[in-house]
Amino acid sequence: MATISVNYDLHTHSTASDGTLKPSQLVELAVASRVGVLALTDHDTIAGVTEAMRSANSFDIKLIPGVEISATWERQVVHLVGLGVNIADSQLLMGLQGIATNREARAKRIGEKLAACGIEGAYAGAREIAGGSAIARPHFARYLVQQRVVADTQTAFKRFLVRNRPAYVAGCWASFAQGVEWIVASGGQAVVAHPARYRMTRSKLRRMLAEFKSLGGSAIEVVSGTHSRDETQAMARYAREFDLAASAGSDFHGPERSWSKLGGLPPLPADLRPVWDEWR
Numbered sequence: 001m002a003t004i005s006v007n008y009d010l011h012t013h014s015t016a017s018d019g020t021l022k023p024s025q026l027v028e029l030a031v032a033s034r035v036g037v038l039a040l041t042d043h044d045t046i047a048g049v050t051e052a053m054r055s056a057n058s059f060d061i062k063l064i065p066g067v068e069i070s071a072t073w074e075r076q077v078v079h080l081v082g083l084g085v086n087i088a089d090s091q092l093l094m095g096l097q098g099i100a101t102n103r104e105a106r107a108k109r110i111g112e113k114l115a116a117c118g119i120e121g122a123y124a125g126a127r128e129i130a131g132g133s134a135i136a137r138p139h140f141a142r143y144l145v146q147q148r149v150v151a152d153t154q155t156a157f158k159r160f161l162v163r164n165r166p167a168y169v170a171g172c173w174a175s176f177a178q179g180v181e182w183i184v185a186s187g188g189q190a191v192v193a194h195p196a197r198y199r200m201t202r203s204k205l206r207r208m209l210a211e212f213k214s215l216g217g218s219a220i221e222v223v224s225g226t227h228s229r230d231e232t233q234a235m236a237r238y239a240r241e242f243d244l245a246a247s248a249g250s251d252f253h254g255p256e257r258s259w260s261k262l263g264g265l266p267p268l269p270a271d272l273r274p275v276w277d278e279w280r
Helices: 023-032 051-058 089-116 120-132 137-146 153-161 177-186 200-214 229-241 275-280
Strands: 008-012 037-040 062-073 074-084 189-192 219-224 245-249
Touching: 008 062, 008 074, 008 245, 008 275, 023 037, 023 051, 023 219, 051 062, 051 245, 062 089, 062 177, 074 177, 074 245, 089 120, 089 137, 089 177, 120 137, 137 153, 177 189, 177 200, 189 275, 200 219, 200 229, 219 229, 229 245, 245 275
Parallel strands: 008 037, 037 062, 189 219, 219 245
Antiparallel strands: 062 074, 074 189
């Protein structure tokens, strides 16, 4: 049965990637939000996990070490959440380091493109916002808001940072097979993050899920902070069709994103197999 007696949130972000709360602050907010099991799944890094685990040890909350790997499947970017990964695994660390190197090169190119639009200092500004973390597009979006170029981060993306806009730069990510392999080889469970977001046709999504399952993938996010009720029902059907476990995650990045509330998720459909059942 998929009845949730514990509040699970298995997809969240901190300042180790593009979230706005430090890992310890994220844990504290999760406790206040009555989350019982929290996974920290920063983009392409496990840098915040140790701090989050240290903080979780001070509270009545279980911290699952995780990561969200950016991967390419048929020239489309797909995100793979890894749950319960070994953060000391050499293959995982080497793969993530390669992505980090590519992210840095991409960030410099975005800064150059924004300079060509007359917006100077964007790379340095995004670097300051990111702190010691890898620079991602949300850091540039926040810089554009700080400089009053745009009113909010959504507008920054729409005007400058998405495909076919003047400062867009394609990322260089892991292959789909590599992403699954890194997670599984480190002892983790591979989960397709927010599958309804990819705007795939039904036949294409089925092909992707079939390949994911054949590579050793475990689950899909049925319940997501970015899924509508209808999308949740559709993803539940895919979980049944491919005999995949179901995961639930808010994709929380910070309290300023009111549409993605930490721990504020509906329950999984009762007939699905929760990803956390395998932990027992």
